[in-house]
Amino acid sequence: xxxxxxxxxxxxxxxxxxxxVPGAAAQAAEAVEAELDxxxxxxxxxxxxxxxxxxxxxxxxxxLAVRLKKQVRxxxxxxxxxxxxxxxxxxxxxxxxxYRPPLKGSTWLLWFGPFLLLLSGLAxxxxxxxxxxxxxxxxxEVRP
Amino acid sequence: MKPYLRPRYLLPLxxxxxxxxxxxxxxxxxxxxxxxxxxxxPAPAFTLxxxxxxxxxxxxxxxxGKVWVFNVWASWCTSxxxxxxxxxxxxxxxxxxxxxxxxxxxxxxxxxxxxxxxxPYQLSVFDADGKVxxxxxxxGVPETFVIDKQGVVRxxxxxxxxxxxxxxxxxxxIEELNRA
Numbered sequence: 362x363x364x365x366x367x368x369x370x371x372x373x374x375x376x377x378x379x380x381x382v383p384g385a386a387a388q389a390a391e392a393v394e395a396e397l398d399x400x401x402x403x404x405x406x407x408x409x410x411x412x413x414x415x416x417x418x419x420x421x422x423x424x425l426a427v428r429l430k431k432q433v434r435x436x437x438x439x440x441x442x443x444x445x446x447x448x449x450x451x452x453x454x455x456x457x458x459x460y461r462p463p464l465k466g467s468t469w470l471l472w473f474g475p476f477l478l479l480l481s482g483l484a485x486x487x488x489x490x491x492x493x494x495x496x497x498x499x500x501x502e503v504r505p
Numbered sequence: 506m507k508p509y510l511r512p513r514y515l516l517p518l519x520x521x522x523x524x525x526x527x528x529x530x531x532x533x534x535x536x537x538x539x540x541x542x543x544x545x546x547p548a549p550a551f552t553l554x555x556x557x558x559x560x561x562x563x564x565x566x567x568x569x570g571k572v573w574v575f576n577v578w579a580s581w582c583t584s585x586x587x588x589x590x591x592x593x594x595x596x597x598x599x600x601x602x603x604x605x606x607x608x609x610x611x612x613x614x615x616x617x618x619x620x621x622x623x624x625p626y627q628l629s630v631f632d633a634d635g636k637v638x639x640x641x642x643x644x645g646v647p648e649t650f651v652i653d654k655q656g657v658v659r660x661x662x663x664x665x666x667x668x669x670x671x672x673x674x675x676x677x678x679i680e681e682l683n684r685a
Contacts, residue, residue, distance in 0.1 A: 411539050411644040453642040455542035
């Protein structure tokens with residue numbers, strides 16, 4: 362008997378549930394929108410506003426940026442992948458539209474240059490210090 | 506050796522000179538002029554209505570076999586006003602057709618602008634929402650493209666066309682492409 366009652370209770374709950382949550386369809390649509398917003402954000406954060414140049418399309422209020430952001434949104438809603446949306450823009454505006462410069466042969470110096478400079482600076486320091494330590498002035502004591 | 510000519514004193518000077526060279530090179534760069542990825546590639550296809558005659562359309566393939574200039578303009582663009590006399594002079598003196606892309610404009614305003622300031626274009630196409638412009642990587646107005654007989658983009662200029670640009674860039678290139 363208790364088992365039958367619990368089954369009936371579950372059935373009743375399932376039947377009543379939709380009427381207890383009338384905005385379910387609207388909530389589902391909102392969730393889809395929110396997901397689309399997130400995807401648009403991810404894509405537009407990777408794209409440079411070619412007019413302002415140091416901002417992403419996500420941040421820029423330039424007319425072109427607003428328009429391209431809308432276009433990205435439409436393309437993603439139509440089923441394009443994030444990768445495809447980014448490639449769409451690169452095809453038309455070139456590598457410069459990527460906010461993070463791609464790691465290519467031509468950008469090696471851009472990406473690794475600072476580290477190379479740092480390393481060579483440290484190396485210079487190291488050899489200089491060693492030269493001082495074992496050099497002619499090495500045994501001189503500093504007056505305390 | 507004179508003390509001030511010893512390498513250890515010349516090295517910082519040498520490094521400074523190298524930095525000056527880099528600074529000089531860097532100052533000459535123009536980041537506002539985003540290079541077009543279409544140079545050497547076919548001009549993106551499109552079909553748009555003509556500005557003047559709505560019922561007629563135009564496509565880049567209509568121009569195959571000819572070298573032509575594709576100029577992006579709009580009635581709301583002040584720089585376009587500045588370059589307009591240059592385009593008018595160019596159209597008058599050259600056999601090269603200039604096709605206009607009326608970008609993100611209102612049809613009536615575009616037409617009136619041409620009536621008022623002169624029409625250097627063989628025809629203009631109407632790109633109300635800027636989609637074709639985006640397809641060409643247009644990010645500002647005016648911009649000018651030179652397209653060769655095979656429909657390949659050869660040059661993209663951003664900003665107003667000046668007489669110097671016509672003389673140094675456009676005319677030599679068009680002559681070269683016409684010979685091909």
